[in-house]
Amino acid sequence: MQRTLESSFRQEYPGTFEILFAVEDPHDPAIAVVNELLTRYPKIAARILVGQDNVGINPKVNNMLKAFDQAQSDLLWICDSNVYTDPGTLRRSVDLMLDDRRIGVVHHVVFSESPDTLGAMLDNAFLVTNHCRMYLAINSFGVASCLMGKSNLYYKSALDSVGGLASFGQYLAEDNMIGQALWRSGWKHTMTGDLARQPTDIDSFSEYCRRRIRWVRVRKYNVTVATLYEPFTESIVLGLLTAWALHRLYALDIISTFSTFFSCWFALDMLFFYRINHGPPPSWLWFVVSWLCREVLALPLWIAAIFGNTVMWRGQKFRLHINGTVDVVK
Structure with a gap:
């Protein structure tokens, strides 16, 4: 946490900026980490805001509202x-915003790193290949x-124009709903080449499965068409369809065609990871094993997610509604 929070203090930004740390619990151990950073960087305007405003079921929105209301800048x-x-992320992001006033949000692709359990490795394989690839393609x-x-x-001001941050507290996927x-409303989205690097925090295989099911199930109501189409962006489904089609058209052997297709897909994913990461993973063996497991699990987890309308998040059960809102299951 010290490394991730310190990256905000280390931004090489030519103008002035303030850092607001939103903490729900006054006994949160993160406060001690922040206080140490405040001492280490006394010239940077930064402070801690404790407490939350309960405007909906989304704990992140509730936690951020104090900081949102007290932020002094429009950016x-x-x-x-x-x-x-990275230290230049803020400067590059602000430059894009100021170059085109029609841009309402600059965002960064999430890149997972440092997996140390099977569940974390599976999540890492998903985020740094399939998710990262599709995220960049759609935004490009x-x-x-x-x-x-x-x-x-x-x-x-752009957030205020679409109802303000508090209005998105009724959704679990507030980021998706804000973007939509x-x-x-006509605000463009764009990205810098920066990565939002996050250490993986999944402890087990079952936790990975629950997380994938949860967010596919949430997306089913927020971006229905894209979610229903999702299996056709996966290597196994697409490979089987390709092999079947080429067999029907040209009598090619299904097993050989699928093996070739799957091998090419794997090679391209590895090349993609190498380019995004600017180098190899700590262990190619573990990365390949987790990649294969992730690919095999993609369709079963998607099917499990489609048939259901409840999710568990932070120890609480929620029921999803067709309009994207949720309510707590007592």
Whole structure:
């Protein structure tokens, strides 16, 4: 946590900025880490805001509202506490915002690192290949809003124009809903080449499965068409369809065709990871094993997510509604 929080203090930004740490619990051990950083960087305007405003079921929104209301600048960088960003991230993001006033949000692709359990390795394999690839592709073509709320720079006034931060407290995926609201209002989305690096924090295989099911199930109501199409962006489903089609058209052997397709997909994913990471993973063996497991699990987890309308999050059970809102299951 010290490394991730310190990255905010180390931003090489030519103008002035303030850092607001939003903490729900006055006994949160993160406060001690922040106080140490405040002592180490006395020239940077930073302070801790304790407590939350209960405007909905989303604990992140509830936690951020005090900081949102007290932020003095119209430019607002919302960055999760477990995210590390390079020192030039803020400067490059602000430059993009100021170059084109139609841009309402600058965001950064999430890159997972330092997995140390099987569940963490599976999540790492998902985030740094499939998720990262699709996230970059959708945003490069600009066909729709595709936003993950780990590290986003907004105009505070733009958020106010679509109802304000508090209005998104009724959703679990507030980042997605904010992005869609800004998109529909004509605000452009763009990205810098920076990564929002986060250490993986999944302890077990079952936790990984629950997380994937939870967020697919949430997306089912927020971005229905994209979620239903999702299996056709996966290597196994697409490979089987390709092998079947080429067998029907040209009598090619299904097993050989699928093996070739799957091997090429794997090679491209490895190349993609190497380019994004600027180097190899700590262990190619573990990365390959977790990648294979992730690919095999993709369709079963998607099916499990589609058939259901409740999720567990932070020890609480929620029921999802077709309009994207949720309520607590007593």
